[in-house]
Amino acid sequence: MLRGIDTAASGMIALQRRQEALTNNLANIETPGYKKVDSTLRAFPEMLLERINDSKNSPNPPGYSWIGSMQLGVYAQENISSFLQGDLVSTDNPLDVAIDDRALPLQNGQKPSVFFAVQNAAGEVRYTRNGRFTVDEGGQIRTTEGNLLLNQAGQSISASADLAGGEVSINPKGEIILFPDDPAKRQVLDQIGLVLINNPNDLIKEGNGTFRLEGDTPALLAELPAGVTLHHKTIEKSNVDPTMTMTSMMENVRLYEANQKVLQAYDRSLELLNSIGRV
Known part of the structure; x- marks a missing residue:
């Protein structure tokens, strides 16, 4: 009994x-x-x-x-965690960007995923799919949770008075553009850092939409792989x-x-x- x-x-x-x-x-x-x-x-x-x-x-x-x-x-x-692609929704925020990797081919029966590389308050690299970014008072781009967005070199984006003024945009290539509406001043400031995780199930959920990976840190992508596109002024909704x-x-x-x-x-x-x- x-x-x-x-x-x-x-x-x-x-x-x-x-x-x-x-x-x-x-x-x-x-x-x-x-x-x-x-x-x-x-x-x-x-x-x-x-x-x-x-x-x-x-x-x-x-x-x-x-x-x-x-x-x-x-x-x-x-x-x-289920890494299925969420729906993409258009916004008016020039710092919103969404990753669309549904066309990535399977590798060893596993669907890879692409993530934004960010840095938390402890200086550790984390990964997220939340592409809703903001500019802080120091002119650095952060996630809504306060994590720094990293560039292709794995560094936080340099502070800039112009950037702090909000005249910044992110194009579909992931380039961060200063003065996007002024051809005379327009310049590429930096490019956001992305990583390709071949097996997303290896990621460990930490909360606030961030993940960490034990072992070797994956290299940041030099360019977008085939089958991956970035959508400007768009966010990826949750897949719930x-x-x-x-x-x-x-x-x-x-x-x-x-x-x-x-x-x-x-x-x-x-x-x-x-x-x-x-x-």
Whole structure:
């Protein structure tokens, strides 16, 4: 009976963690470049049951007879980010840029992805798909979370009084242009840094739409690879499907309630057993 309680409890814990992932997806549905997280559930290894001290004439090893197997419940194995392309939406912000890499060919059965290279407050390189950038008071381009946008050399974009004035744009090649509307002053200031991750599943989610990669740091791209385009004044929406997410959340609640009823049944049985023992 206690094993049944453990099985139902493990199911409730796993479903709770899955619900947390779904809730986080729904909360970030309007976050540009957000990649949804899928929580995978896995069953514990089965336990083989046998009865000892049985007849020695059993066809199985002497003294044993097989009963069968017993499931020991489930657990939330891991949360896996989905790197499917989100919808592209036009904006009026000259610093908005979206990556479209849907045409990239598969490599060893895996779909590569391209990311912006940014630097966090600790000076560490991180990767993001959020192409909504702003200019700070020092004239440096940052993400909405405050991370510095890196150039092709892996350096933050140099501060400039002109840049601080807001007369800056990013063209489809990823070039950062000063005075884009004035041919006499127009100049290429720098070029944003992009990286190609052959297996995005190697990335580790850190929050705020950023990822890190253990081991060797991938080289920054010298030019856009075939099958990758940048869209100016555009952002990539999150790839969360609100309808499917809400459906999964309701299904998750029903499964949680089913496990809860199993626990309540065991609780009533144990209460009855205790009352009989007292008599």
